[in-house]
Amino acid sequence: MGKSQKLSLYFHIPFCLSKCYYCDFNSYTRLSWLIPQYIDALKKEMQLYAKDAWEFEVKTIYFGGGTPSLLPAKSIAYMLESCSKLFNMPSNLEVTLEANPGTIDQSFLTQLRQSGVNRLSLGVQSFSDSELKLLGRIHSAVEARKAYLTARETGFENINTDLLYALPWQTINDWQNNLVEVTKLNPEHLSLYPLTLEPGTPLANAVASGSLPKPNADLAADMYLLASDKLAKEGYNHYEISNWALPEKECQHNLTYWKNEPYLGFGAGAHSYLGGYRWANVLAPIEYVKRLSNTETKASQEAYFNNPLVDNIEHINGDLEIAEAVILGLRLDDGVNLADFAHRFGVELYSIYQEQQINELVELGLIAKNEHGIRLTTKGKLLGNEVFLHFLPENKG
Numbered sequence: 422m423g424k425s426q427k428l429s430l431y432f433h434i435p436f437c438l439s440k441c442y443y444c445d446f447n448s449y450t451r452l453s454w455l456i457p458q459y460i461d462a463l464k465k466e467m468q469l470y471a472k473d474a475w476e477f478e479v480k481t482i483y484f485g486g487g488t489p490s491l492l493p494a495k496s497i498a499y500m501l502e503s504c505s506k507l508f509n510m511p512s513n514l515e516v517t518l519e520a521n522p523g524t525i526d527q528s529f530l531t532q533l534r535q536s537g538v539n540r541l542s543l544g545v546q547s548f549s550d551s552e553l554k555l556l557g558r559i560h561s562a563v564e565a566r567k568a569y570l571t572a573r574e575t576g577f578e579n580i581n582t583d584l585l586y587a588l589p590w591q592t593i594n595d596w597q598n599n600l601v602e603v604t605k606l607n608p609e610h611l612s613l614y615p616l617t618l619e620p621g622t623p624l625a626n627a628v629a630s631g632s633l634p635k636p637n638a639d640l641a642a643d644m645y646l647l648a649s650d651k652l653a654k655e656g657y658n659h660y661e662i663s664n665w666a667l668p669e670k671e672c673q674h675n676l677t678y679w680k681n682e683p684y685l686g687f688g689a690g691a692h693s694y695l696g697g698y699r700w701a702n703v704l705a706p707i708e709y710v711k712r713l714s715n716t717e718t719k720a721s722q723e724a725y726f727n728n729p730l731v732d733n734i735e736h737i738n739g740d741l742e743i744a745e746a747v748i749l750g751l752r753l754d755d756g757v758n759l760a761d762f763a764h765r766f767g768v769e770l771y772s773i774y775q776e777q778q779i780n781e782l783v784e785l786g787l788i789a790k791n792e793h794g795i796r797l798t799t800k801g802k803l804l805g806n807e808v809f810l811h812f813l814p815e816n817k818g
Contacts, residue, residue, distance in 0.1 A: 426476070426477050426478070426683070427477060427478055427479075427480035427677075427682065427683075428474060428477035428478065428479055428480060428508075428683050428684065428685060428695075429479070429480050429481045429482070429483070429674055429677040429682070429683070429684040429685075430479055430481070430482045430483070430504065430508070430684070430685055430686075430687070431482075431483050431485060431674075431684060431685070431686040431687065431691060431692075432463060432482070432483070432484045432485070432489075432500065432686075432687050432688055432691070433447065433485060433486065433487065433686060433687070433688030433689060433690055433691040434484055434485070434486040434487045434488065434489040434491070434492060434688065435447055435448050435449050435452070435486060435487040435688065435689050435690065435706050436448070436449065436450075436452055436453055436455075436456060436459075436486070436487050436488060436491045436492075436706075437449065437450050437486070437487055437488045437491070438450065438488065438491065438521075438523075438524065438559055439557065439559055440557070441556055441557040441558060442555070442556055442557035442622060442623040442624045442627075443556055443557070443585075443616060443617070443618070443619065443622055443623075443624045443625075444557075444619075444622065445619035445620075445621065445622055446486070446487065447487075447689060447690035447704050448486060448487040448488070449487075449706060452706060452707075453491065455706055455707065455710065456491075456492060456493075456496070458710045459688075459689075459706060459709075459710055460492070460496050460499065460500065462709060462710045462713040462714070463500060463687050463688060464499075464500070464503050465713045465716065466687045466688075466713060466730065467503060467504070467507050467508075467687060468507060469716070469728060470685055471507035471508060474507075474508055474509075474685060475508065475509050476509075477508075477509060477683070478509050478510075478511060479504070479508050479509060479510040479511070479514060480514060480515075480673065480674075480677060480682075481514055481515045481516070481517070481673045481674035481677060482501070482504060482514065482515070482516045482517070482674075483516075483517045483518075483674040484497065484517065484518040484519060484538075485519050486519055488519070488520075488521045488524060489518050489519050489520065490518065490519070490520035490521055490524045490525050490529070491521075491524055494528075494529050494532035494533050494536060495532070497518065497533060497536050497538060498532070498535075498536035498537070501516065501536055501537045501538075515539065515540055515579075515672075515673045515674060516537055516538045516539050516540060517538070517540040517541070517542055517581075517672070517674055518533065518538045518540075518541060518542070519542045519544060520541055520542065520543055520544070520568070521544050521558075521559065521560065522543055522544070522545060522560040522564050522565040522567075522568035522569075523558070523559040523560030523561075523564055523568075524559075525568055525571070525572075526571070527571050527574070527575060530571055530572055530575040530577070531575045531576075533575075534575050534576045534577060539577070539578075539579060540577075540579040540580070540581070540672075541572050541577050541579070541580050541581070542580075542581040542582075542583065542610075542612075543565070543568060543569060543572070543580060543581065543582050543583065543608075544558075544583050545565045545569075545582045545583060545584060545603070546558055546583060546584060546585045547562070547584065547585065547588070547599055548562045548565060548566075548598070548599050548602035548603065549562060549595060549598070549599065550562050552588055552591065552595070555588060555589065555590075555624075556585065556588070556624075557623070562602075566606070569582070569606050569608070570606075578609075579609050579610070579670060580608045580609055580610070581608060581609070581610035581611065581612055581672065582603055582606070582608045582610075582611055582612070583612045583613075583614070584599055584600075584603060584611065584612070584613050584614075585613075585614055585615070585616050586599070586613060586614070586615055586616070586641065586644045586645070586648070587615040587616050587636055587637070587640065587641035587644055588616050589616075589624075589627075589628070589633040589634050589636075590633075590634065591644075593640065593643055593644060593647065596644045596647065596648075597647060597651075600647070600648055600651050600652070604651070604652070604655050609666060609667050609670035610664070610665070610666045610667070610670055610671075610672060611652065611657065611664070611665045611666075612663055612664050612665075613645075613648050613663055613664075613665070614663050615636075615641045615644075615645070616636065618636065642803050645802075645803065646799070646803075648665075649799070652665045656668075658671075658754070659754055660753060660754045660755075661675070661679060661752050661753050661754065662752045662797075662802050662805055676753075678749065679749045679750070679752050679753050680746075680749070680750070680753075681694075681742070681745050681746040681749050681750070683695045683696075686701075686702070687702075688702065688709065689702060689703065689704055689705060689706040689708075689709040690702055690703070690704040694737070697736065697737055697738075697742075698734055698735065698736055698737060699734070699735045699737055700731045700733065700734040700735070701731070701732055701733050701734075702730045702731060702732060703730055703731075703732045704732070709730065712729045712730050713730065715729070716728075716729055716730070739766075740814040741814055742766075743766055743773055743814075744812050744813055744814050746762070746765070746766075747762075747770075747774075747812045748809045748812050748813075751795070751796065751797050751801075751805070751808065751809065751812075752797075752805070753796075754796065755794075755796065756789075756794050756795050756796025756797065757770065757794050757795050757796070758793060758794040759792075759793060759794045759795075760793070761794075762794075770794075770795075774811075774812065778811065779795060782801075782808060782811060786798055786800045786801075787800055787801035787804060787807075787808050788801055788808065789801075
C-alpha cells in the first residue's frame with residue numbers, strides 16, 4: 422500500500438421518512454430515534470480502520486442512503502471533522518451528500534456548505550407531480566425546483582440531479598418535458614436511470630398484478646437515445662452509461678467504483694473493497710449499532726477479517742479483478758485503455774481475452790476498437806449487460 426494510493430470513503434445513512442414504491446435499497450422508516458446512536462457507531466467504525474487507511478490519501482467522501490439529508494447538519498459536520506482527524510485527508514477533496522428535495526431548507530444547506538460538503542446530489546426523479554406520486558416520492562415538482570435554487574443560493578457550485586425514465590404510462594413527450602425542465606436548471610451533473618422493477622417492491626407488485634403496465638424496452642431505449650442527443654447539444658459529456666457531466670464535473674467518487682479502485686464503506690449494509698477483498702456490513706441498523714457497542718476500537722492489521730460488523734467477505738482473485746476492471750471500465754465512455762490495463766495487471770488484454778472474441782463483439786456493433794483500447798458503442802450501451810457477460814472469468818479465451 423503506497424502513500425500515492427487514493428481511497429474513497431462512503432457513509433450509508435439508512436433513514437427515510439417514507440419508502441419510495443420502487444426502492445429496494447437498505448433503507449428504513451420510523452428509525453429516526455436511532456440517529457444519535459448511529460452517528461456514534463459510524464465514528465467507532467471509522468476508528469477501526471483509521472490506522473491501516475492512513476497509508477492512503479482520501480480521494481472523495483460520499484454520504485448516500487436512504488436519505489442523508491435527514492441527519493442534522495451538525496452531525497454531518499461532526500463526521501467530516503472526525504474524518505479529517507482519523508484519515509489522511511486533503512482539504513480540497515470532493516464531498517457529496519445525497520438529498521431529498523422534500524427534506525432540505527436554506528438553513529440546513531448553509532450549514533452543510535460550511536461543514537465542507539461541496540457537492541449535492543438531488544433525488545429529483547421527475548418534474549411531473551403525477552409521476553412523483555406514482556413513484557411514492559414525498560416532494561413535488563415545485564419543491565424540487567426550489568431545493569435546487571436554494572442550493573445555488575447557499576453556495577453549491579456542483580449539483581447532480583437524478584431522474585428516472587421508462588415509468589409506467591410515461592410517454593416520450595413526458596420524458597422530453599423532464600429533460601427540458603432539468604436542462605433549464607443547468608446542473609453540473611445528471612444521473613438518468615431506467616425504472617427497475619425490484620422484486621417485492623410496491624411498483625413491481627403492481628405490474629405483476631396487472632394494475633400497472635409492463636415496462637417497454639423499446640420505448641426505454643428511445644428515451645435513452647433522446648436524452649443522449651439532447652444532453653450532448655446542451656454541452657454535457659456522456660462519460661458513463663447512465664451519467665452525464667459538464668466538462669470537468671464528472672463524479673469523482675463514482676469514478677472510484679468504475680475504475681475498480683479501493684474504497685471503504687461505513688454504516689449498515691455498506692460495502693468496502695480493499696487489499697484484494699470485498700466485504701459488506703450487517704444490514705440492519707439496530708444490529709449494526711449493537712455490534713459496535715460491543716467492539717473495541719483498536720485497529721487491526723486485517724480489521725476486515727475479525728470485524729464483528731462484517732456479514733460476508735469475498736476474496737477477489739486475479740481473474741475476477743481483471744473481469745471486474747474490464748466490465749466496470751466499459752461502463753465509461755473512455756472504455757478500457759490497453760496500456761493502462763497492461764500497467765495495472767502486468768499482462769496484455771488480448772492475452773486474457775482472445776482478440777477474436779472481442780472482434781466478434783465489434784462485428785455485432787457492440788464494441789468499438791482501436792490501437793488504444795476498447796469501448797462500448799451506442800448499441801453496446803443499450804445492451805451493456807449482454808456485452809459484460811462475455812468478459813466474466815468463465816467466458817474468457
